[in-house]
Amino acid sequence: MAENPHSDPSATEPKADEHIAQHHHPDWKTYVKVGAVLTAITIWEVWAYYIPSVVASRIFVPMLLTLSAVKFATVVMFYMHLKYDHRLFRVLFTGPLLIAALTLISLLFLFGQLVARFGR
Amino acid sequence: MTAPAAHHYTSTGLDSRKIAIWAFIGSECMLFVSLISTYLIYKGRSLVGPFPHDVYTNPAGETFNPILNIPVTSASTFVLLMSSLAMVLALAAVQNKDLPKHTRGERVLGSSKLWLWMTALLGTTFLGFQAYEFTSFVHEGLSIRTNLFGSSFFTLTGFHGAHVTAGVIWLVTLLAIDYRRGLGPNDALNVDIAALYWHFVDVVWIVIFTVVYLLK
Amino acid sequence: MATTAVPTRGTHHTATAPSYQSGVWSWLATVDHKRIGILYLYTALTFFIIGGLEAVLIRAQLQGPNRELLSAEMYNQLFTMHGTTMIFLAIMPLSAAFFNFLIPLQIGARDVAFPRLNAFSYWVYLFGGIFITLPIFFQLAPNAGWFGYAPLTTREYSPGINIDFWVIGLQILGVSSLAAAFNFITTIINLRAPGMTLMRMPMFTWMSFVVQVLIVLAFPVITIALVFLLFDRFFGTNFYTIAQGADPLLWQHLFWIFGHPEVYILILPAFGLVSEVLPASSRKPLFGYPVMVYSGILIGALGFGVWAHHMFAVGMGAIADSVFAVSTLLIGIPTGVKIFNWIGTMAQGSIRFTSAALFAIGLVALFTIGGISGVMHASPPADLQQTDTYFVVAHFHYVLFGGSIMGIFAGIYHYFPKITGRLMDEPLGKIHFWLNFIAMNLTFFPMHFAGMLGMPRRIYTYDSGQGWDTFNLISSIGAYMLVVSTAIFVYNFFRSRKNGEVAGANPWDAGTLEWSIPSPPPEYNFATLPNVTSRYPLWEGNEKDMESARVNLQEGKTAEQLHIVLPYSTIKPLIVAGAMVIMFCGLITTKALIFVGAAVLVGSLYSWLLSPLEPEHH
Ligand SMILES: [Cu+2]
Numbered sequence: 001m002a003e004n005p006h007s008d009p010s011a012t013e014p015k016a017d018e019h020i021a022q023h024h025h026p027d028w029k030t031y032v033k034v035g036a037v038l039t040a041i042t043i044w045e046v047w048a049y050y051i052p053s054v055v056a057s058r059i060f061v062p063m064l065l066t067l068s069a070v071k072f073a074t075v076v077m078f079y080m081h082l083k084y085d086h087r088l089f090r091v092l093f094t095g096p097l098l099i100a101a102l103t104l105i106s107l108l109f110l111f112g113q114l115v116a117r118f119g120r
Numbered sequence: 121m122t123a124p125a126a127h128h129y130t131s132t133g134l135d136s137r138k139i140a141i142w143a144f145i146g147s148e149c150m151l152f153v154s155l156i157s158t159y160l161i162y163k164g165r166s167l168v169g170p171f172p173h174d175v176y177t178n179p180a181g182e183t184f185n186p187i188l189n190i191p192v193t194s195a196s197t198f199v200l201l202m203s204s205l206a207m208v209l210a211l212a213a214v215q216n217k218d219l220p221k222h223t224r225g226e227r228v229l230g231s232s233k234l235w236l237w238m239t240a241l242l243g244t245t246f247l248g249f250q251a252y253e254f255t256s257f258v259h260e261g262l263s264i265r266t267n268l269f270g271s272s273f274f275t276l277t278g279f280h281g282a283h284v285t286a287g288v289i290w291l292v293t294l295l296a297i298d299y300r301r302g303l304g305p306n307d308a309l310n311v312d313i314a315a316l317y318w319h320f321v322d323v324v325w326i327v328i329f330t331v332v333y334l335l336k
Numbered sequence: 337m338a339t340t341a342v343p344t345r346g347t348h349h350t351a352t353a354p355s356y357q358s359g360v361w362s363w364l365a366t367v368d369h370k371r372i373g374i375l376y377l378y379t380a381l382t383f384f385i386i387g388g389l390e391a392v393l394i395r396a397q398l399q400g401p402n403r404e405l406l407s408a409e410m411y412n413q414l415f416t417m418h419g420t421t422m423i424f425l426a427i428m429p430l431s432a433a434f435f436n437f438l439i440p441l442q443i444g445a446r447d448v449a450f451p452r453l454n455a456f457s458y459w460v461y462l463f464g465g466i467f468i469t470l471p472i473f474f475q476l477a478p479n480a481g482w483f484g485y486a487p488l489t490t491r492e493y494s495p496g497i498n499i500d501f502w503v504i505g506l507q508i509l510g511v512s513s514l515a516a517a518f519n520f521i522t523t524i525i526n527l528r529a530p531g532m533t534l535m536r537m538p539m540f541t542w543m544s545f546v547v548q549v550l551i552v553l554a555f556p557v558i559t560i561a562l563v564f565l566l567f568d569r570f571f572g573t574n575f576y577t578i579a580q581g582a583d584p585l586l587w588q589h590l591f592w593i594f595g596h597p598e599v600y601i602l603i604l605p606a607f608g609l610v611s612e613v614l615p616a617s618s619r620k621p622l623f624g625y626p627v628m629v630y631s632g633i634l635i636g637a638l639g640f641g642v643w644a645h646h647m648f649a650v651g652m653g654a655i656a657d658s659v660f661a662v663s664t665l666l667i668g669i670p671t672g673v674k675i676f677n678w679i680g681t682m683a684q685g686s687i688r689f690t691s692a693a694l695f696a697i698g699l700v701a702l703f704t705i706g707g708i709s710g711v712m713h714a715s716p717p718a719d720l721q722q723t724d725t726y727f728v729v730a731h732f733h734y735v736l737f738g739g740s741i742m743g744i745f746a747g748i749y750h751y752f753p754k755i756t757g758r759l760m761d762e763p764l765g766k767i768h769f770w771l772n773f774i775a776m777n778l779t780f781f782p783m784h785f786a787g788m789l790g791m792p793r794r795i796y797t798y799d800s801g802q803g804w805d806t807f808n809l810i811s812s813i814g815a816y817m818l819v820v821s822t823a824i825f826v827y828n829f830f831r832s833r834k835n836g837e838v839a840g841a842n843p844w845d846a847g848t849l850e851w852s853i854p855s856p857p858p859e860y861n862f863a864t865l866p867n868v869t870s871r872y873p874l875w876e877g878n879e880k881d882m883e884s885a886r887v888n889l890q891e892g893k894t895a896e897q898l899h900i901v902l903p904y905s906t907i908k909p910l911i912v913a914g915a916m917v918i919m920f921c922g923l924i925t926t927k928a929l930i931f932v933g934a935a936v937l938v939g940s941l942y943s944w945l946l947s948p949l950e951p952e953h954h
Binding site: 129130131132134136139140143144146147148150151154155158159162165166167168264265267268270271272275279293 | 367375431450514517518520521522523525526527528529530532552553554555556557559560561563564567572574575580581582583586590832865942
């Protein structure tokens with residue numbers, strides 16, 4: 001057997017992993033529902049933009065950022081099927097995303113774009 | 121787009137190309153964060169207009185309206201979101217190519233060509249919106265040279281547009297393969313990788329739409 | 337079953353079938369990670385010598401007060417290119433030579449995950465290196481420092497073509513590093529042999545993995561900073577135009593968000609090499625292996641939160657200064673842990689003081705000095721005194737020369753027998769080490785004093801009577817001695833390649849997987865994929881490991897005889913890389929070149945992606 005170099009030496013375990021990864025995708029109904037949710041959130045966002053009292057209120061910015069984050073997470077989890085996929089991919093994505101987000105926030109502080117929102 | 125090298129042993133049981141595309145997407149996070157950071161750092165710092173959300177009157181007395189066109193961009197945002205929906209359906213169609221299809225609905229859902237076409241067309245529509253936006257901005261007096269807003273806005277959205285363009289070319293290539301020999305479950309990984317890229321570009325736009333267009 | 341004649345598969349492919357041919361073509365079309373590693377090694381050594389000669393010219397100019405060997409302009413070009421060359425064209429690619437050669441061998445793989453992408457990375461590096469190096473011979477080289485601070489580098493203040501070479505050249509080199517990083521991340525995650533768990537991975541592979549992650553996250557930032565500069569210079573955007581309200585610190589922040597991780601990109605591979613050399617020469621496993629892994633990861637992670645310590649002098653305010661000072665001091669902890677673990681590895685070992693071991697010990701000593709001076713300017717008040725003086729020059733040369741270069745030399749002496757099958761000459765190696773060690777300290781230690789006495793960086797000459805003369809003279813003498821020691825190394829390298837003592841598979845009795853196969857390794861690396869049960873399979877392995885090791889030592893069998901499928905050789909990665917560089921050249925010559933380059937790029941890329949990597953498997 002030693003002469004057969006590409007015989008898969010320990011095929012069982014990883015293959016099982018792959019199986020889980022490949023065959024737990026949601027069906028098209030879920031995808032359409034997700035699409036509807038994304039559309040609804042987008043309408044909500046644009047609606048908020050056009051209501052002066054909302055724009056003037058304190059919740060405008062946090063609300064829009066939250067809505068955007070929800071859309072972001074929804075696409076990543078369902079359409080990019082990170083929710084169902086191997087956890088390695090989650091690490092490969094969330095690690096860099098975290099560093100990117102922290103870099104963005106630090107830069108905004110350093111350039112004084114965030115300071116004004118604290119204190120008063 | 122070569123056939124998966126199934127005979128090669130891998131430690132995780134996953135295909136190497138999928139690991140690479142996720143690493144690439146992680147890297148792209150830093151790329152777009154650099155662009156978005158710069159846009160935000162320069163927000164409100166332009167010395168001359170036109171401005172994104174405010175009226176500007178120059179020393180000569182000319183008045184420039186807020187330049188961002190929210191209705192048009194909302195439409196293009198919706199188009200890009202729908203392209204992501206079409207993309208997941210295309211991937212599902214490729215993965216389920218071998219399943220029997222009895223009803224008309226199943227045949228429609230199972231047509232990878234239809235959904236790939238749909239994705240590519242919606243992507244192209246988005247690019248059309250962007251081209252319209254860019255040219256109208258230039259007509260209204262905002263170019264990439266006008267002010268800090270112009271430089272950072274056109275570079276950020278232009279980079280995103282370039283990514284969409286690359287994605288459309290990728291989709292068209294997949295379509296060409298589909299027409300030549302048909303995409304089947306064996307190609308699911310190739311379509312999956314293209315889809316991951318496509319959704320990521322969509323996700324970036326979700327952030328840009330809020331940060332650039334909606335936040336005043 | 338094994339002896340049955342198998343129908344020769346893929347006979348119709350014989351023209352392009354992979355085999356160990358020689359000749360120029362075989363190198364141009366190679367996708368073998370070992371050959372690509374060797375190409376990296378030779379190219380990077382060439383650039384190392386070029387960068388070294390640039391430094392010698394600088395030292396000749398500064399040897400005494402008011403010398404006129406070089407004009408101010410030429411001096412600017414030389415220090416810019418010395419830094420750029422050593423960082424991007426010498427140390428990073430020397431590390432890449434080891435990534436290429438060693439990672440697949442250390443994890444028990446036949447090649448990297450994407451062999452053709454690997455070739456592409458090398459060719460982009462070569463062409464980009466030539467692109468950025470050639471101008472110095474026409475006195476047109478970049479002249480604003482390796483950090484290229486904007487707005488100094490904008491068209492307004494640097495109207496010439498010099499900075500164009502720098503902006504475009506770094507952009508090209510970034511593509512090479514990024515492509516290689518995706519490749520190695522995937523390789524290390526996915527191509528480990530059975531049983532090679534993460535916590536059994538050799539330390540060099542671990543540190544390389546951290547480095548690839550750093551590249552993937554840091555290079556996009558400088559890519560964007562360079563895109564802004566490129567757009568400012570070529571298309572009239574305002575990212576760095578102060579008159580339009582641009583912030584003069586934007587470039588500095590973006591650059592150092594990349595720049596600080598970059599110093600770990602430069603040093604961690606050397607740390608990895610030393611972590612292989614010291615156990616082998618102390619005949620003891622690495623002390624505190626898990627802590628070494630975690631400290632490496634921690635160095636990498638913290639490395640993204642310290643960048644503004646390069647900017648204490650710009651006046652960021654007390655809060656920002658304090659935050660970055662604290663995070664910078666924190667990073668000293670995992671680094672110190674590494675130093676102590678190396679000492680722990682050597683403690684009570686029966687150390688063989690080979691040339692490789694000497695260089696590794698040299699790193700431990702000299703990097704510590706550089707680390708300590710680094711901790712000094714982690715403190716903003718101290719940094720305000722030291723910044724932009726020769727004290728900083730002394731600091732980072734202890735880290736980069738005393739650290740990275742010493743580590744890489746240790747790696748070369750250690751792995752030369754694996755790469756070539758022959759040992760490097762030990763007496764010459766020891767002369768090289770001692771001369772190098774003395775000359776290095778002679779060159780860089782006096783710079784601490786010159787800096788403390790106020791000598792600024794980047795000045796092309798100085799008046800006497802400021803107390804700097806003697807220190808500069810000593811530094812220059814040290815630099816000339818470094819030329820001699822490097823010449824001895826180069827002589828030893830080429831002499832040993834032809835006439836060195838035959839090494840055998842494992843001349844150092846080392847314990848890791850790469851020593852279980854012949855030297856030089858066959859094109860397929862491992863006849864059978866090894867089964868790994870411990871961190872040092874050749875030291876602690878059970879009978880099963882030994883059996884696979886013995887199988888792997890059956891020399892002289894071809895891949896064909898063993899039925900191992902290897903990728904085709906192909907010239908396409910080279911063509912794609914060339915087309916990309918031609919496209920970039922269009923920016924500074926004629927726009928037509930951009931279209932020609934783009935057309936060839938797209939065509940050859942499609943041809944690459946649509947052609948199979950290797951013969952169909954049956
Ligand atoms: Cu630093």
